[in-house]
Amino acid sequence: MKKGWVIVLLLLLVPVVDAVVINDFNSYGAIRLDVKLSSEFEMQPLSSNAKVELVSANLSFVPKVDTATEIVSLEVKSSPQAEVMKGEGFTYRWQNPTSGKFSLGYDSQVVVKNVLYPVKEKIVFPLDPLDSEFLLATEYIDINPAIRQKAAELASGEDDAYVVAFRVADWVEQNVKYDLNSVTAKAVQKSSWVLENKEGVCDELTNLFISMMRSLGIPARFVSGLAYTNLGHTWGPHGWAEVYLPGQGWVPFDVTYGQYGWIDPSHIKLKAAADSGDPSLRFTWRAVDVKFKSQEVNLSAHLVDAGKKKAGPVSIRVRPLVDRVGPGSFVPVEVTLNNPRDIYIPEGVVITKAPPLVEKNVKHILVKPSSSEKLYWIVKIPKNVDPNFMYSTFVEVEDVFHETATTNISYSSNGKVVDQNEALSLIGASVGEVRQGALKLVCTGKDHVFSYEALNVECSIKNEGDAFLRNVNVCLRGQCQYVSLNKGEVKKVKFGVVNLKPGFTRLEVTAELELERAKAALLVNVLNSPDLILSDVRVPESVAYNDPFVLSFVMSVKAPVKDVSVLLNNQEVILLQTLDSSKKVVVNTYGREYVRNPVANVTIKFSDQNDKKYSFSKSIPVKVESVPLFIRLLLWMRIV
Numbered sequence: 001m002k003k004g005w006v007i008v009l010l011l012l013l014v015p016v017v018d019a020v021v022i023n024d025f026n027s028y029g030a031i032r033l034d035v036k037l038s039s040e041f042e043m044q045p046l047s048s049n050a051k052v053e054l055v056s057a058n059l060s061f062v063p064k065v066d067t068a069t070e071i072v073s074l075e076v077k078s079s080p081q082a083e084v085m086k087g088e089g090f091t092y093r094w095q096n097p098t099s100g101k102f103s104l105g106y107d108s109q110v111v112v113k114n115v116l117y118p119v120k121e122k123i124v125f126p127l128d129p130l131d132s133e134f135l136l137a138t139e140y141i142d143i144n145p146a147i148r149q150k151a152a153e154l155a156s157g158e159d160d161a162y163v164v165a166f167r168v169a170d171w172v173e174q175n176v177k178y179d180l181n182s183v184t185a186k187a188v189q190k191s192s193w194v195l196e197n198k199e200g201v202c203d204e205l206t207n208l209f210i211s212m213m214r215s216l217g218i219p220a221r222f223v224s225g226l227a228y229t230n231l232g233h234t235w236g237p238h239g240w241a242e243v244y245l246p247g248q249g250w251v252p253f254d255v256t257y258g259q260y261g262w263i264d265p266s267h268i269k270l271k272a273a274a275d276s277g278d279p280s281l282r283f284t285w286r287a288v289d290v291k292f293k294s295q296e297v298n299l300s301a302h303l304v305d306a307g308k309k310k311a312g313p314v315s316i317r318v319r320p321l322v323d324r325v326g327p328g329s330f331v332p333v334e335v336t337l338n339n340p341r342d343i344y345i346p347e348g349v350v351i352t353k354a355p356p357l358v359e360k361n362v363k364h365i366l367v368k369p370s371s372s373e374k375l376y377w378i379v380k381i382p383k384n385v386d387p388n389f390m391y392s393t394f395v396e397v398e399d400v401f402h403e404t405a406t407t408n409i410s411y412s413s414n415g416k417v418v419d420q421n422e423a424l425s426l427i428g429a430s431v432g433e434v435r436q437g438a439l440k441l442v443c444t445g446k447d448h449v450f451s452y453e454a455l456n457v458e459c460s461i462k463n464e465g466d467a468f469l470r471n472v473n474v475c476l477r478g479q480c481q482y483v484s485l486n487k488g489e490v491k492k493v494k495f496g497v498v499n500l501k502p503g504f505t506r507l508e509v510t511a512e513l514e515l516e517r518a519k520a521a522l523l524v525n526v527l528n529s530p531d532l533i534l535s536d537v538r539v540p541e542s543v544a545y546n547d548p549f550v551l552s553f554v555m556s557v558k559a560p561v562k563d564v565s566v567l568l569n570n571q572e573v574i575l576l577q578t579l580d581s582s583k584k585v586v587v588n589t590y591g592r593e594y595v596r597n598p599v600a601n602v603t604i605k606f607s608d609q610n611d612k613k614y615s616f617s618k619s620i621p622v623k624v625e626s627v628p629l630f631i632r633l634l635l636w637m638r639i640v
Contacts, residue, residue: 023230025266027312027402030113032072032304033235035063035226035268038105039281041294045099052099053286056541057082060089061224061270061280061299063108066250068115069269074108089271099290109304112265116313117251119261119344120369125161126504126523127217127246134219134244136535137556137582138275141207141222143215144192144581145560148525151212152447157521159506161218162251162261162344165243166366168216169253169260172209173364176200178256188276192581202239202256203276209255210241217504217525219244222276223252226301228266235301239276240267258364259400261346268301275536284541286625312401314339314347314367320395320409321426326417328383330358331409332427335375335397339367347373348400355379355393355409358420376427378420379409387413438465439472439518441511448525448559450608455497455524461511462490472513500526530608531558532616536584539600543591544626551589551600551620556582560609567603569593579606594622595631 025031037059043052063071076084082092082104092104137143154171155164179199189197191211194204206222213220220243227238240254240263250272252263271280281297314337321332333354339345344366351361358378367373385391390412398404418426443459457476463469463485471482476495483491497507507522536554543549555566560580566573573587594600600620607613 023233024264025228025306026114026264026400027309028114028265028307029310030111030307031265032109032111032307033268034302034304035108035110035300036105037061037297037299038077038103039295039297040101040103041283041292042101043097043099043285043287044291044293045289046291047289050099050289051287052097052290053095055094055097055102055285055287056283057092057102057104058089058282058284059092059104059280060273060278060282061297062089062106063110064269064272066269067117068113068263068265068267070111070113072109072111074106076106077104079103099287105298110268112268114265114310116262116341116343116345117248119162119245119248119251120342122159123161123245123247125155125159125164125216125218126506127161129217129503130219130244130246132219132244133274133535134221135214135217136274136533136554137211137214138277138536138554139584140188140190140203140275140277141210141214142190142192142554142582143211143556143558146195147191147208147211147581148215148447150195151215152523154212155216155523161245163366164216165213165218165245165251165253166260166346166364168212169209169255170364172205172212173255173258174360176205176208178202178205205255206239206241207276209253213241213243216523220253221250221272221274222278223269223272224276224280225270226268226299227254227257228264235266235268237299238267242272258348258362259346260364261344261366262400312399312403313341313345314399314401314403316349316397316399316403316405318395318397318405318407320407321430322418322423323410324415325381325409325411326415327381327385327411327413329381329411329415329418330378330420330423331381331418332423332430333377333379333395333407333409334427334430335377335405336372337365337367337375337399338372339370342369344368349375350398351377351395352398352404353394353396355381355395374430376430378423378427381409381411385411385413438463438467438469439511439513439516440464441474441509441518441520443509443520443522445507445522445524447523448527449500450559450610451500451502451526451528453610455500455507457495457497457507457509457522459493459495459509459511459520460490461485461493461518463487465516469513469516472511472516474509474511476507476509500524502526502528525558527559529614530561530606532556532561532604532606532614534602534604534616534618537618537620539620539622542623542625543594545591545595545624545628545631546626548588548590550586551622552584552586553602553620554582554584555579555604561606561614562609564604564606567605569601570603591622591624592631594624595627598622598624 085091177199188203191208194200194208210220226235242250317336348364392410396406440462445457449455469485511518534553538552564576604616
């Protein structure tokens with residue numbers, strides 16, 4: 001008989017096919033950057049009578065001081081020399097300039113710190129109703145029934161607003177493909193389009209995330225700026241979001257980069273706005289026989305000093321849940337993240353080296369204060385092995401702050417083969433997924449209801465056990481009903497809930513019988529009315545008496561309405577049969593219509609789905625200039 005030899009082989013490190021390339025500033029404490037912006041435009045004379053009275057340029061793309069960012073220096077530039085006024089950005093004004101070429105911009109240096117936002121306690125969700133422009137639908141960040149439904153589904157059963165925001169961000173990143181195709185390259189797409197098509201770039205992913213947050217009553221805004229990319233190893237234009245958490249303030253969420261509640265210090269914040277389509281540079285001018293021609297804004301950032309690296313905020317450990325397995329086995333791998341701090345830590349973990357995985361190699365998790373969280377992957381062991389060898393393969397994991405951990409998995413031909421179902425069972429046992437009982441409870445109801453009506457909730461309760469269940473107590477807000485269930489039987493239970501307070505309300509239904517327990521949660525938005533709102537109102541800073549101009553706004557509702565009539569100065573301009581989300585309204589009008597009364601009065605009449613009628617009005621100031629002398633005289637004489 002041939003003498004047997006046991007030979008141990010260490011397999012070559014096998015990178016996961018779709019592993020993330022680590023080349024970023026995630027572990028740096030702070031970095032210093034030069035940020036420069038420049039733009040040019042031209043006032044081209046069309047005749048010998050050409051004259052320029054005034055040119056004004058409003059630049060909103062300017063480095064912003066916040067929790068993470070310090071502005072070291074900022075030098076404003078212009079040619080010819082302009083009068084510069086500082087506000088949220090810079091306004092450049094040229095009075096009576098000669099026509100020709102103009103330039104504007106700035107040179108700045110900023111320090112961006114690697115900041116963990118100190119959210120220490122649960123922020124109760126749903127939030128108390130807030131009055132904020134960052135809850136409204138806009139042209140690109142629209143809110144339709146599909147967006148509301150998906151957001152409510154993701155928030156269902158959760159009472160922590162930070163966790164809700166994290167869940168929604170992770171769903172968008174996981175389910176919307178980053179794709180710079182011809183459609184998204186040409187123009188920003190609306191959130192509703194993104195949800196339907198499941199593709200887009202940073203603006204689209206961010207828009208959808210913001211729409212979902214706003215639909216849940218959590219304020220969110222769009223941030224424009226620069227961020228580092230390892231595709232070319234440089235800074236480029238980028239968009240991300242900020243979410244308002246009461247007691248904490250604005251917290252960043254970069255869905256594209258997989259950074260939820262934290263962003264790396266390569267992000268340079270230049271603007272925060274309600275809508276991604278808000279331009280960074282606006283021009284106005286008064287001129288005769290002059291053509292305006294602008295060029296693109298040139299924006300760049302260069303690293304001055306990367307500073308020092310710092311340790312990550314959590315410790316990380318990895319282990320296989322089973323070892324010494326047979327060929328073709330599915331091995332569950334457990335990653336433990338331990339947070340010793342008293343704040344939430346938003347984390348991401350990537351498997352950097354391993355045998356083939358059965359799912360993506362990147363996962364995100366929010367680690368609560370002074371606690372531990374676990375993530376699981378399943379790796380697949382090769383089928384073809386030599387019976388005379390024992391093998392060992394290597395697994396390496398790395399978190400978003402570049403803390404790493406490793407482990408080994410050994411296998412041979414005489415090891416026990418673990419199939420995929422068994423691997424899943426091992427994960428279930430590890431996380432403590434122990435069945436509480438035989439009851440299964442599913443409840444449904446409208447995602448919105450008016451405060452003057454009752455919310456009807458219907459629940460299906462099923463006995464999935466082997467024994468007869470007598471007098472199961474099913475309750476919702478003090479209303480209880482008893483049902484008895486044979487094995488496998490399903491029964492319906494209905495509730496009517498009244499006197500709900502306006503705002504988002506979380507309703508929890510419970511079913512109990514001794515040790516048998518089940519629960520289901522609903523999220524409902526209670527409205528006093530359909531909440532028709534005008535936002536993103538746009539009208540020129542000033543209009544000439546004889547010139548046409550465009551008045552536009554976004555009309556949005558939180559509940560479907562019908563028979564919508566839009567009137568401008570008592571004249572109907574739009575009639576809609578229904579409106580269930582948001583719609584941009586564009587009206588062409590003339591400056592001369594606002595000389596006597598420089599206000600555009602918008603009135604909207606509509607009905608809710610129960611035929612209750614409503615009316616909404618808004619006055620929009622219109623500044624009329626270049627009014628002919630004889631018209632002013634007639635106005636003074638009160639003839640017109």
